[in-house]
Amino acid sequence: MPDHSATPDVRLEEEGRGRWKLTLSGPVDVSSSARLIEKLPEALRRRPPRLLTVVLGDVTQFDDFGALLLFHLKYTVSENGGRFQLADVPARVAEILEMVNFSGHRKCTPPARNRPLNILVRLGTSVIEEVGDFRFTFAFLGDVILALGRVVLHPRSLRWGDCVDHMETTGVDAVPIVGMISLLVGLIMAFMAAVQLRQFGADIYVAALVALSIVPEMGPIMTAIIVAGRSGSAYASEISTMKISEEIDALQTMGFDPVRFLVLPRVVAAVLMVPLLSLFADLFALAGGLLVSVTMLDITVSGYIAKTIAALSLADLLWGLFKSAIFAFLIAWVSCLRGFQARGGASAVGRAATSAVVASIFLIILFDAIFAVVRNYW
Amino acid sequence: MVVRYGDHLILDGVSFEVYKGEILAILGRSGCGKSTLMRRMIGLETVDGGEIRIHGCDLSGCGEHELQKLRRRIGVLFQSSALIGSMTIGQNVALPIAEHTDLPLHAIHDLVRMKLCMVGLAEYEFFLPSQLSGGMRKRAGLARALALSPDILFLDEPSAGLDPLTAAEMDALIKHISDSMGTTTVMITHELRSIMNVAQRAVMLDPEVKGIIAQGDPREMQASSPVPGVRRFFNPVLEEVT
Numbered sequence: 139m140p141d142h143s144a145t146p147d148v149r150l151e152e153e154g155r156g157r158w159k160l161t162l163s164g165p166v167d168v169s170s171s172a173r174l175i176e177k178l179p180e181a182l183r184r185r186p187p188r189l190l191t192v193v194l195g196d197v198t199q200f201d202d203f204g205a206l207l208l209f210h211l212k213y214t215v216s217e218n219g220g221r222f223q224l225a226d227v228p229a230r231v232a233e234i235l236e237m238v239n240f241s242g243h244r245k246c247t248p249p250a251r252n253r254p255l256n257i258l259v260r261l262g263t264s265v266i267e268e269v270g271d272f273r274f275t276f277a278f279l280g281d282v283i284l285a286l287g288r289v290v291l292h293p294r295s296l297r298w299g300d301c302v303d304h305m306e307t308t309g310v311d312a313v314p315i316v317g318m319i320s321l322l323v324g325l326i327m328a329f330m331a332a333v334q335l336r337q338f339g340a341d342i343y344v345a346a347l348v349a350l351s352i353v354p355e356m357g358p359i360m361t362a363i364i365v366a367g368r369s370g371s372a373y374a375s376e377i378s379t380m381k382i383s384e385e386i387d388a389l390q391t392m393g394f395d396p397v398r399f400l401v402l403p404r405v406v407a408a409v410l411m412v413p414l415l416s417l418f419a420d421l422f423a424l425a426g427g428l429l430v431s432v433t434m435l436d437i438t439v440s441g442y443i444a445k446t447i448a449a450l451s452l453a454d455l456l457w458g459l460f461k462s463a464i465f466a467f468l469i470a471w472v473s474c475l476r477g478f479q480a481r482g483g484a485s486a487v488g489r490a491a492t493s494a495v496v497a498s499i500f501l502i503i504l505f506d507a508i509f510a511v512v513r514n515y516w
Numbered sequence: 517m518v519v520r521y522g523d524h525l526i527l528d529g530v531s532f533e534v535y536k537g538e539i540l541a542i543l544g545r546s547g548c549g550k551s552t553l554m555r556r557m558i559g560l561e562t563v564d565g566g567e568i569r570i571h572g573c574d575l576s577g578c579g580e581h582e583l584q585k586l587r588r589r590i591g592v593l594f595q596s597s598a599l600i601g602s603m604t605i606g607q608n609v610a611l612p613i614a615e616h617t618d619l620p621l622h623a624i625h626d627l628v629r630m631k632l633c634m635v636g637l638a639e640y641e642f643f644l645p646s647q648l649s650g651g652m653r654k655r656a657g658l659a660r661a662l663a664l665s666p667d668i669l670f671l672d673e674p675s676a677g678l679d680p681l682t683a684a685e686m687d688a689l690i691k692h693i694s695d696s697m698g699t700t701t702v703m704i705t706h707e708l709r710s711i712m713n714v715a716q717r718a719v720m721l722d723p724e725v726k727g728i729i730a731q732g733d734p735r736e737m738q739a740s741s742p743v744p745g746v747r748r749f750f751n752p753v754l755e756e757v758t
Contacts, residue, residue: 168665172617201665201697202634206619206627233696238630239638482646483601 146170146197150181156188156220160211163196166204175207179214186218195226204231205238271479278475281397282405289402300403308369308404309411313418316364320419323360324348324426332435341435345442346449348427354454354461357420359506362465365412366498370473373404374494377477378487386478396478405470412466413459420458461509468501518565519552526552528726531566532719534668539694539701541715541734545749548721550704551595551672557702558592558670559583570668588616591666591699595673597657599645605632605656606641612663631659635689651682655689662693669694671703675710687713708750712738720746 146164153159160178164170182190192211197204212222227235235241255263289296331347377400380386386396424446431437473494480486519527526549534540542550555561557568559575568575570586578586599608609628613619619627632638635655645653654674661669674690675683691714694701705711711718711734718734721727722745730737730746738750 168617172619175619175623199698202627202630202662203665205630206623209626209630210623230696230698237634237692237696239633482644485602 145173148174148178150178157191158182158187158189159191159193161193161196163198165199166194166197166207167199167201168203169199171203171207175210178207179210182211182214183218187215187220189221189223190215191223191225193225194228194231197228197231200228200231200234202234202238205235205240208235208240274479275475278397278478279471282401282471282474285395285397285402286405288398289406295398296406297399297403301407304404304407305411307372308365308407309415312364312368312411312415315368316361316415316419317422319364320352320357320360320422321426323356324352324423325430326426327351327356327423328427328430329434332430336435341431342437342441342445344431344435345427345437345445348424349446349449350454352423352427353420353450354458355506357423358416358458358462358465359502360423361412361416361419361462362469362502363499365408365415365466366469366473366495366502369408370469370494370498371491373470373473374476374480374490375487377474378480378490381478381480382483382486401470401474404474405467408466408470409463412469413462416458416462420455457509457513461506464505464509465502468505469498472497472501517556517563517568519549519556520564525726527721529566530721530727532728532731534700534702535717536700537694537698538716539691539703539714541711541718542702542704542721543706543711543718543734543749544721545706545723548723549726550706550721553721554670554672554702554704558590559587588612588664589667591661591664591669593654593657593661593669593671593674595676597645597653599653599656599660601645604642604644605637605648605659608645608656609659609663612660616664631662632656634662634693635659636685651678651686654678654686658686658689658693665697667700669699669701671701671705673705673707674703675705675707680709683707683709684713686710690714720749 146162146166149159149161151159151161166174190211192208194200208224215222224235254260328344328348331344332341335341335343335347377386380400386400389396389399427446428439428442431442432439476490476494476497480490517527517530518525519530530549530553542553544550556563556575557570559568562576567577571589573582573586575583575586599605600611603611606625606628609631610624613624613627614621617624629638629641632641635658637652637655637659640648640652640656645656648656658671658674661671669690671690675686678686687710690701690703693699703710703715715734717732718737719731720729720737722729725745730741730743734750737746741747741750
């Protein structure tokens with residue numbers, strides 16, 4: 139292995155009348171230049187020469203790190219109004235200096251960074267981009283709805299194999315985490331309610347409180363947020379990866395409709411599975427409430443179940459399931475949309491996944507608010 | 517060395533040397549294990565039998581610290597260039613220099629400009645990889661491979677996918693860098709033109725033999741190799757192939 143601790147021999151001699159001679163010998167390359175690059179120019183700054191001659195005849199190894207050292211010597215001397223020259227330059231050194239344009243005739247001067255654009259230009263550009271995004275978003279929504287309509291008319295046109303795979307990953311695989319979180323939320327809700335209601339002797343209403351807040355409201359929202367985090371991010375990253383690696387372009391050139399091929403199986407799987415997950419979430423949350431009521435409040439199991447059934451109506455359950463289906467559509471749609479909008483490299487995949495989760499949660503909350511108003515006033 | 521994927525034998529008894537300062541081409545048909553071989557040679561994966569020595573150091577036997585030290589003396593150009601997409605070309609080249617040297621920031625900037633000058637991309641320092649053509653990305657990848665002035669340069673298909681003119685420019689660049697810097701270059705390719713233009717010696721792998729079927733001067737291999745597989749590779753005749 140080459141000796142990377144090797145140091146070049148450096149001799150700086152004054153020849154009189156501001157003329158200096160710097161003789162470099164040995165390796166002037168990656169192994170040594172980093173050490174010299176600060177020291178030598180600093181020494182020259184202290185006593186700026188009128189003429190610096192660098193003698194390279196005894197240089198044994200030379201590379202672009204060596205050229206960098208010479209560059210810095212040259213700049214230091216010329217900054218102080220002196221002249222710089224090379225002497226006794228071996229052919230290989232000359233070749234490397236030529237490669238890096240040392241002479242300065244073809245000096246590399248990269249273009250200055252683009253100046254920030256005028257604020258009006260930036261505003262206009264951003265408006266145009268937003269309008270473009272807006273159009274794409276609605277066109278995509280239209281494509282998905284039309285494709286869904288086609289599936290309803292021609293169920294065989296759906297890729298059922300892919301759909302079943304997505305049903306498994308979106309639905310079945312999510313049951314443990316949905317169940318665990320729902321059980322804990324049911325426990326917390328019942329516990330907090332019990333602490334307050336016990337003061338008024340109204341312990342028995344814990345069952346109704348848990349049932350009415352979980353089944354039509356919290357169950358669907360919790361499930362949707364978990365699905366957004368688990369499956370929405372997965373949809374966006376899968377599709378964005380396909381997008382940046384030109385797989386979607388390949389599908390199009392083969393005559394496939396990417397929406398039908400990639401989006402519909404995900405949308406259908408989510409719309410079928412999320413209401414079922416929501417149902418599981420309701421059951422687990424009610425079980426959490428039951429656990430607290432039986433252990434803390436001396437309520438019997440049958441009493442808790444009877445109060446829960448009395449508090450709930452079929453409409454509450456169906457309303458919760460309907461909301462879940464809508465949330466599922468929104469999650470799958472916006473996540474696939476973010477995947478299709480990805481541009482660039484690997485970082486675009488991360489951005490698409492993050493954006494899919496944030497947009498999904500925003501849409502879930504927004505639509506839940508709309509549903510709350512609709513149910514109360516209509 | 518021996519390399520397996522599960523029960524599937526990829527390379528069996530492959531043995532050769534690379535001499536200081538030479539340009540060696542490793543060639544062969546698709547699927548013969550060229551890239552598999554390179555991944556072992558640069559220490560990304562280990563061999564299932566045998567050993568690979570670089571500067572006398574056995575890659576399988578040396579510790580992680582030793583391997584890291586060795587990697588600083590090796591430059592690699594990947595087939596896809598493997599530039600980091602979120603960084604500009606200049607930042608890509610600066611990355612290993614900033615990590616492995618004590619150079620001050622302004623000197624790193626000057627050095628990056630030099631490296632980009634060497635590969636003819638001086639004006640593209642602030643461009644993102646996605647804004648460059650395939651040939652430019654290859655050259656930027658080469659500039660990054662040269663960042664620490666390596667003793668050994670590994671190039672995986674440096675001119676694949678480029679038009680003939682750009683491929684010839686890339687070949688000339690590789691030869692020029694190797695000649696002037698004295699870099700040992702191991703080039704994996706199946707581009708005949710590159711092999712003839714650049715390589716001083718070649719090692720040819722064969723997917724059926726799962727090893728080397730010929731090595732030597734590629735011009736002599738083309739002109740007078742007694743091995744039928746080598747003759748077919750260098751002088752493909754449509755009727756024979758079909």
